[in-house]
Amino acid sequence: MGKFYITTAIDYANGDPHIGHAYEKIGADVIARFHRLRGDDVHFLIGMDEHGQTVAQKAAERGLTPQQQVDEIAPRFRDMWSTLGISYDQFIRTTEEAHKTGVRALIKRIFDNNPDDFYEKSYRGLYCIGCESFKQASEVVDGRCVLHPSRVLEQVEERNWFFRLSKYQEFLRRVFTERPEFLQPESKRNEMLALLDQGLEDISASRARFTWGVPFPAPLSNGEHQTTYVWFDALPNYLTATGFPAKGYRDRWPADVHIIGKDITRFHSIIWPAMLQAAELPLPRRVWVHGFVLFGGEKFSKTAGVRLDLDEAIARFGVDAFRYFLLREVPFDADGSFTWERFEERYTADLANAFGNLASRVVTMVEKYTGGLVPAGVAPETHAADASDLSAYTAFLDGSRGYLLHEALRIVWNIVTRANEYAQRRQPWALAKEPASRGDLEQVLASLVRQLARLAVLVFPFMPGKAEELWQSLGGPGRAQDQRLEALLRLDPGGWRVVKGPALFPREQPSAKASSGR
């Protein structure tokens, strides 16, 4: 039993939760629940990134204060997470006082330990008054901002605090090479190594032009007070959530894993570790980068009309089926697609037919042939294969072979298939007709119930609701979530009383409207 601190990216408070947010949270939730099944002391952090210009602008457009704006959005995320069954332990918001205190403490700590790591520098760039931000060369056409061509870009000079990121180049290279598990999957690690080869530039740590954020703890030499640059505000949430700088934060920090999307790899694997090193704090143990959920192979895009209504997708077959589909179909180390057709295929083939029907046929047979009482004495036949699958399952969920959640599900479905094959081969319905085969019949039924019980537990991290339903239906003691993976192979269902409930994953009526498109 160990401690396990897992985090997801904090979501930017400028819109509603979408499938990309959901995918990451569901994946992290599976890992968190898996660790709880092992008896680990899990702490699962989720949160909101609520500072920055975009939020302030959005609020201004609506005539609200930034705080009103984010107070409105945060509950919408929380509601979605509870709908999706995300078992987070803490929901942090960067507007919380404790977070702001923590950020300032972290920066001060860098000033204390490595005073040279912050320095003042002037930054010159083209500034668009319309956007209220500096523009990159690629965003400028004919000397004008592409978004506000009627305005003239101004050459503006701003003096900021800079963080000496370049100093940590070799340190980071060592981290990447000496700790290959620090950043995964490997493709992302290679990208970051390539970035290091190019050489790191220092980054600004404060901004003058907006105030919706954490006041930077040190004034410039001219006395001006600036606002902490967004990433110096956002990234530390993982640390401030532990209570930092208050005593006791070390009980939780460092995080065991940061689960993030590929678009923010650099911030989490380069800037964040450099900040921590500068503050002389331990680095997170690993950063896992997942891909994006595409829609029919295309990126979701409001302008192109490529979108998916989360509530509609959840309503289609229920939360558990949605969780299953996303994690089965979208590899957790790469991009994948959501399509309604695929969703329906997976639901019917994997959930209704293979898994749901297995539960249904086994429970029915126990009711019919042994009066609902699970016989004692399991057969050894399926046991060895189950055991080897269980260890593969574990390796894909504990990170030792990468967090390949889709592979873990594939393994679980091997057990489902094996159970169906076993039933077909031993034909308990035929054994039931021969009084002389009573002993065989009982063994076969007990073995099938044992496999189902194992499945209920293995599937629990992915589909907690359905797992409990199945566990109850089998008459297992307590709840599925209280089981322990280590005990799974010793599981003996002898004496349990099964109860046939409604179908776990009801097949759709053929007459149901054939849905397609969006």
Place this chain on the structure above:
RNA sequence: GGCAGGGUAGCUCAGCUGGUUAGAGCACGGCACUCAUAAUGCCGGGGUCGCGGGUUCGAGUCCCGCCCCUGCUACCA
């Protein structure tokens, strides 16, 4: 442009250091069975392994060229 990773059955993908008739799941067709959610099991059809050269007794697997796709190429979060 540079760097990295890909292009294998209708779909999603396995195929380690080159070696018998190229595999899995889903979809599709047939058969068996009846405990089950018309479910399950078994069998089967289906691929010029991106294109063109080359090395080799032998290449999806190595080399060269070309075509196409994706990611990264740093301060919007």
